Amino acid sequence: MSASAAAPAGYAPGVLRELIDRFDSHVIDVPAGRARIRLEVTDGDSWDVIVRGAHAWLEPPVEDVQADALLSADAATWGRVTRDLRGGMDAFRRGRLRVRTNLHLGVGLLAATSGITEPGRLRFESVDTEVGRLSTMQAGTGPPVVALHGLGGTKASFLPTLAALADAYRVIAVDLPGFG
Numbered sequence: 001m002s003a004s005a006a007a008p009a010g011y012a013p014g015v016l017r018e019l020i021d022r023f024d025s026h027v028i029d030v031p032a033g034r035a036r037i038r039l040e041v042t043d044g045d046s047w048d049v050i051v052r053g054a055h056a057w058l059e060p061p062v063e064d065v066q067a068d069a070l071l072s073a074d075a076a077t078w079g080r081v082t083r084d085l086r087g088g089m090d091a092f093r094r095g096r097l098r099v100r101t102n103l104h105l106g107v108g109l110l111a112a113t114s115g116i117t118e119p120g121r122l123r124f125e126s127v128d129t130e131v132g133r134l135s136t137m138q139a140g141t142g143p144p145v146v147a148l149h150g151l152g153g154t155k156a157s158f159l160p161t162l163a164a165l166a167d168a169y170r171v172i173a174v175d176l177p178g179f180g
Contacts (some may be wrong), residue, residue, distance in 0.1 A: 049109060
């Protein structure tokens with residue numbers, strides 16, 4: 001939907017602006033140093049989050065410019081995401097919040113705009129190794145638990161596991177080379 005489409009009164013981009021105002025560049029891993037992430041309000045406007053280095057801002061979508069990731073939800077779900085990251089993760093698991101194209105950027109943006117500042121917060125990092133760069137998703141504190149996916153999986157498969165174990169463990173989910 002275009003940025004000029006009708007949205008619920010007082011909604012767009014207010015709730016989305018609240019998210020972006022909390023942007024923490026230390027939580028998201030943007031491999032190219034810049035990204036365009038589309039936030040679609042299925043019953044309202046769409047907005048693009050432009051990430052450049054440590055900064056993020058909202059812009060109306062540019063026609064014929066594809067976003068690196070797409071997050072899509074109705075206005076009520078975006079409101080819950082703004083109030084509570086766990087609510088956002090629950091909406092993701094239940095299919096009310098969809099993340100398409102690049103889960104690493106999409107879920108990374110949710111983590112980076114959660115407002116959570118504790119050491120065990122959800123965060124994304126890349127690690128350079130001898131075989132190439134590995135993308136990780138981490139949450140929690142305590143003894144480390146490494147989650148390795150099987151064939152056809154990605155680190156995003158472990159979102160429910162991270163949520164379940166992060167209160168007691170530091171969970172590190174890894175995208176193996178060639179995946180994610």
